[in-house]
Structure formats: C-alpha cells, structure tokens
Amino acid sequence: MxxxxxxxxxxxxxxxxxxxxxxxxxxxxxxxxxxxxxxxxxxxxxxxxxxxxxxxxxxxxxxxxxxxxxxxxxxxxxxxxxxxxxxxxxxxxxxxxxxxxxxxxxxxxxxxxxxxxxxxxxxxxxxxxxxxxxxxxxxxxxxxxxxxxxxxxxxxxxxxxxxxxxxxxxxxxxxxxxxxxxxxxxxxxxxxxxxxxxxxxxxxxxxxxxxxxxxxxxxxxxxxxxxGGKSPCIVNDDANLKVAADRIAWGKGINSGQTCVAPDYLLVQENVAQKLTELIKEAWTRYYGEDALDSPIWPHMISDKHFKRVMGLITNRNADSKILCGGEGDETTLKIEPTMLSNITLKDPVMGEEIFGPVLPVITFKTLDEAFGIVRSFPDPLACYIFSESKRVQQRVIDELQFGGMSINDVCVHLSNPNMGFGGVGNSxxxxxxxxxxxxxxxxxKSTMNHSTKMDIDVRYPPFTAEKKNLARKLMG
CATH class of the missing domain: 3.40.605.10 (Aldehyde Dehydrogenase; Chain A, domain 1)
Known part of the structure; x- marks a missing residue:
C-alpha cells in the first residue's frame, strides 16, 4: 500500500x-x-x-x-x-x-x-x-x-x-x-x-x-x-597488461576496497609481475593524484575500527615483504592510500582474512596449476577474476575452480548485470x-496437478496384477 x-x-x-x-x-x-x-x-x-x-x-x-x-x-x-x-x-x-x-x-x-x-x-x-x-x-x-x-x-x-x-x-x-x-x-x-x-x-x-x-x-x-571471502585476481602472462592494470586498480579502488567482490589478492605470472604492478601504481596515480589522501574523490574507511584493522594488515607482515606503493593512512580522515604489497606469503595476516580495504597483496606463480593450488587453499570465494587472452586459460578457471561468480578480463562488473543472478557458494x-x-x-x-474425474484408470489400485505391472513398466520405462 x-x-x-x-x-x-x-x-x-x-x-x-x-x-x-x-x-x-x-x-x-x-x-x-x-x-x-x-x-x-x-x-x-x-x-x-x-x-x-x-x-x-x-x-x-x-x-x-x-x-x-x-x-x-x-x-x-x-x-x-x-x-x-x-x-x-x-x-x-x-x-x-x-x-x-x-x-x-x-x-x-x-x-x-x-x-x-x-x-x-x-x-x-x-x-x-x-x-x-x-x-x-x-x-x-x-x-x-x-x-x-x-x-x-x-x-x-x-x-x-x-x-x-x-x-x-x-x-x-x-x-x-x-x-x-x-x-x-x-x-x-x-x-x-x-x-x-x-x-x-x-x-x-x-x-x-x-x-x-x-x-x-x-x-x-x-x-x-x-x-564474502578472499576473491582472487589471476593475471596470466598473455593478458593485456595495460587494460588489466587499469581495471584492477579501479576495482580495488572503488569504495576504498570496501567491496565484497573486490579483487582481494593478485596472483600474477612471475614474468609479467613487475610490469603489471608498475602499471597498477600508474593507474592509481592517474585516478587519484600523487597523494590519494588529499584526493576529494578517494573514499575513506567506514570507521576508526576498520581503519586500524587495515593499517595493521599493512604493518604486520613478514620481514621480506615490501610496500610497492602506498602504505600510509590518515586517522583524522580515515583515509588509507591505495597500497600494494609484494613478497607476501600465505602466512601473512593480510592473507588470513578478507581485507576489505585498499590493500592489494601480490603473489607470483609459474604455472596455472600453482595458482589454482593457492586459490584452493582458501574457502570458496564470492568472486574470481582471470585476465588472459587465451580461451583455454579462461575455460580452465571456469571449469576447475569453485566460486560465486566471475568477470573475465575485468573485475567486479559481473554483479552489475541484472539478467544474471549474483551469489556465493560455500563460505561465500x-x-x-x-x-x-x-x-x-x-x-x-506451488506445483499443482489437476487430475480429471472423467476417467479413473485403475492401474495404480490394488490388487497388483501382472497386467498392471506390465502396463506400469511400459508407461514408466
């Protein structure tokens, strides 16, 4: 009403x-x-x-x-x-x-x-x-x-x-x-x-x-x-790296990473990892300026609690890891710079939970089987992303990994199509x-059946004669 x-x-x-x-x-x-x-x-x-x-x-x-x-x-x-x-x-x-x-x-x-x-x-x-x-x-x-x-x-x-x-x-x-x-x-x-x-x-x-x-x-x-969950973003070495970088930087940046289908971590083939991360950094600078903390279009974390949680994921990491870009935050505005971390291990805290912030851990792989093994080490994610020009590689991801939904050569956009359902599986x-x-x-x-009373074939009623059994087998295979 x-x-x-x-x-x-x-x-x-x-x-x-x-x-x-x-x-x-x-x-x-x-x-x-x-x-x-x-x-x-x-x-x-x-x-x-x-x-x-x-x-x-x-x-x-x-x-x-x-x-x-x-x-x-x-x-x-x-x-x-x-x-x-x-x-x-x-x-x-x-x-x-x-x-x-x-x-x-x-x-x-x-x-x-x-x-x-x-x-x-x-x-x-x-x-x-x-x-x-x-x-x-x-x-x-x-x-x-x-x-x-x-x-x-x-x-x-x-x-x-x-x-x-x-x-x-x-x-x-x-x-x-x-x-x-x-x-x-x-x-x-x-x-x-x-x-x-x-x-x-x-x-x-x-x-x-x-x-x-x-x-x-x-x-x-x-x-x-x-x-939710840890949604992987896999980048094969045959990907269009410039397009991949722009789209990954956008998907991780919207709402300052506070998105259930944001690419949670980056799995990139090792021979293109340096080039891709440089391009992502360039894209963030192009989108939000040299200092995202001063950008009027860079969102902030929802609360002080979540600000401190995400800053803790940046600072609490293994000794061999590196901050490729970002890493700073402003507690007065609750803004955190878009951040990339390299040399991250699966034991680092940033890999122990859904990040829900503008932090992108980078893990390299040699083969798709190795990448798939990393993805399978986590509960089934809400989303999965693959950047590759190979139909075979794309299909392998679809066939071999379990996830809620995916975008191919993009991130996050599959949920924007109201002609497809959006949902998770398992833990997601x-x-x-x-x-x-x-x-x-x-x-x-409501499944309903309207059975006419004009005829009432007695094949279902006892006694179960041989004739009725034969007829049932013919009708029901």
Whole structure:
C-alpha cells in the first residue's frame, strides 16, 4: 500500500522484542489481505520508490558521501544507478514472471494438467551491510516487492546517514504494514533474530551469516546469505597488461576496497609481475593524484575500527615483504592510500582474512596449476577474476575452480548485470538474487496437478496384477 506523506500512519516504535514481533504480526496480517500480491500494487510500489529516490537523489548521494566519502559519480554508478536498473527490469518483466506456467504431465497421470503457480513467501526480512548501504538494502527489497512480499529491513548502524535516509524513504512512501525500516540499536539484532519471518536475506560476513542461519533454523525459515571471502585476481602472462592494470586498480579502488567482490589478492605470472604492478601504481596515480589522501574523490574507511584493522594488515607482515606503493593512512580522515604489497606469503595476516580495504597483496606463480593450488587453499570465494587472452586459460578457471561468480578480463562488473543472478557458494554464501533470479529467490513455486474425474484408470489400485505391472513398466520405462 503506497501512500502520500499526508496519509502516512504513525510509525512503529521498537523498544522491545515484543514490539518487533508485533510488527511482524501486523505485516503478516497485511500480507493475508492479498494487497501485496496484486500486480498493480507491486508496480505502483516500485514506481513510487524510484520516484522518491529521483526526487531526493542529491540528499541520497550526500548521505553516501557522509558515510564513506564516496564521490557522487561513484555512488551513482555503484549504488543508485543499479537500484534504478533493478526497478526498471522488474517493472518490465514481473507480469510475465508472475504468471502461472503449464508444465507437461506424465502419461501415468492421464488425464491431468500440471501448473506451477508463483507465490510470495510472505514477510521478508532484509539485513543489509554498511559498505554499499543503499544498493545492498534496496536491490533485494525491489526483488522481494516484485515477487509480492511485504518487506522489513534493518540497515547497518555504521552507515548512519544512509540508513536514516532509507528509513525515511520507507516512512514517506509505504504503509509500515507493507514495508518498514527497523533502526538498529544495542539489542535490535537479538530481537530481530528471535522473531519469526517467512524469508531472510542477509548480506555481510561469514561469521554473522552463521549466526543468522542458526537463528533462522529455529523457525525453519529459508535464507539467502551473501557473504564474502578472499576473491582472487589471476593475471596470466598473455593478458593485456595495460587494460588489466587499469581495471584492477579501479576495482580495488572503488569504495576504498570496501567491496565484497573486490579483487582481494593478485596472483600474477612471475614474468609479467613487475610490469603489471608498475602499471597498477600508474593507474592509481592517474585516478587519484600523487597523494590519494588529499584526493576529494578517494573514499575513506567506514570507521576508526576498520581503519586500524587495515593499517595493521599493512604493518604486520613478514620481514621480506615490501610496500610497492602506498602504505600510509590518515586517522583524522580515515583515509588509507591505495597500497600494494609484494613478497607476501600465505602466512601473512593480510592473507588470513578478507581485507576489505585498499590493500592489494601480490603473489607470483609459474604455472596455472600453482595458482589454482593457492586459490584452493582458501574457502570458496564470492568472486574470481582471470585476465588472459587465451580461451583455454579462461575455460580452465571456469571449469576447475569453485566460486560465486566471475568477470573475465575485468573485475567486479559481473554483479552489475541484472539478467544474471549474483551469489556465493560455500563460505561465500548461499542463494542468489538480481532480476529474475531475485524474483525466484523470494517466490515459492506451488506445483499443482489437476487430475480429471472423467476417467479413473485403475492401474495404480490394488490388487497388483501382472497386467498392471506390465502396463506400469511400459508407461514408466
């Protein structure tokens, strides 16, 4: 039920577990009216969301700058623009996606028809992170609304300005029984996870993903987990090194490396390693100037805690390692220079966790088998990247490594295509979303068979005669 601001009802107050559970109950009651399942309602909801974002675009981009220091252009192409694309795709196709689909029926069930009916789960909970606080809250919300669900979402407390903007949007655009934003608090995570939802979408770390999954298990609630991991970037010696360097430098630099699909570490064939690292350094200088700490378009770390964590990964390394470029940080602005480290070993702290910052460890290899062995020494990553002009090499990476998704001769861009699902595998997540895959994620497909009563062949009924057995074998192979 979308509405004008003058029609907006009083917003829920969340000061206890009971408040959260009552809100979930009100939303489930609203879902039961069927309003959220109406296609006209779904389209109007997404249209109203986009109109609100368009009308408040400057404020939204300013909030992202306040939280993460993102330039307006970077915020548009990596956050707001992707939300617009997702809305437009769903508006174009949701009618077809929502239609019942006839499927074949086995001869053993003649005369029958079989139909699959898309049906929303009900009340969906979206838990979004701070690194892309707009996109990672709204894209799954768009998919869930397109599928006919009611949505409760809790944005991250760390990205306070954007989270406040999202909650304001929900309050000004939607009836809280249909879509509501739940502010974070000291106890909110516990309250939310003690409440029954019909589906949970979580984006964040594997550690918290396990907590969410365990809580969901208490209610047998299905989940989609978008996590992370150490996403490798493999550069073969036949790669176009200039293009590779520009794209790697861009992918590691966006949001100051605070991207779940950022190239986490560089695996480069040893005979081109020096040339590639020189080109990456040149690209960073070209993008952000001689001193990125003074660049108005170089983002900062989300908090002092994360600043200190990433600076610790730079300083705490083996004695033979080297800083090829960068390495400095400014605690007053929370900015860290784009940094490359060489002679890194798998035992260095920077290889012991997902970096989530502008630090690129460089490890060389002689053969692809050696590179693959390094990749396999870590849990399955969310993304994998290969730079090579060889189709054979590209296909080997696809065939022999496990990962959530990949870009070939680029980084990060595969998630921008709403016509493909985006998701992890194993430690990097489960399930996927974006576009039709997102619609499917938030949809239960009801399989139904309509068996006519005009005929009732008795081949399935006892007694099981030889004639019936022979007929069953002919029909069922």
């Amino acid at each position: 979308t509405l004008s601001s003058s029609q907006a009802p009083a917003q829920p107050v969340y000061s206890s577990l009971d408040d959260v559970q009552q809100q979930a109950a009100r939303m489930r009651e609203f879902f039961g009216t069927g309003q959220s399942r109406d296609l006209k309602h779904r389209k109007q909801a997404l249209t109203d969301m986009k109109q609100w974002l368009k009308a408040h675009e400057k404020e939204v981009l300013q909030a992202l700058h306040q939280d993460l220091g993102k330039a307006a252009y970077e915020s548009y192409i990596t956050e707001l623009g992707l939300v617009y694309e997702e809305i437009d795709l769903c508006l174009r196709h949701m009618r077809g996606w929502a239609e019942p689909k006839r499927v074949p029926t086995p001869m053993t069930m003649f005369p029958s028809t079989s139909t699959v009916y898309p049906y929303p789960y009900g009340v969906v909970l979206v838990l979004s992170p701070w690194n892309y606080p707009l996109q990672l809250a709204l894209v799954p919300m768009v998919d869930a609304i397109a599928a006919g669900n009611c949505v409760a979402f809790k944005p991250a407390r760390e990205s306070a300005a954007t989270s406040a903007m999202l909650i304001r949007m929900a309050q000004e655009v939607f009836d809280p029984q249909f879509v509501c934003g739940i502010p974070g608090s000291d106890h909110m995570n516990d309250w939310i996870l003690a409440t029954q939802w019909d589906y949970i979408m979580f984006t964040g770390s594997p550690r918290i993903g396990k907590v969410v999954m365990a809580a969901a298990a208490q209610f047998l609630t299905p989940v989609t987990l978008e996590l 997540g489960m399930g996927a979303y974006h576009g039709k895959v997102g619609f499917d994620t938030f949809t239960h497909y």
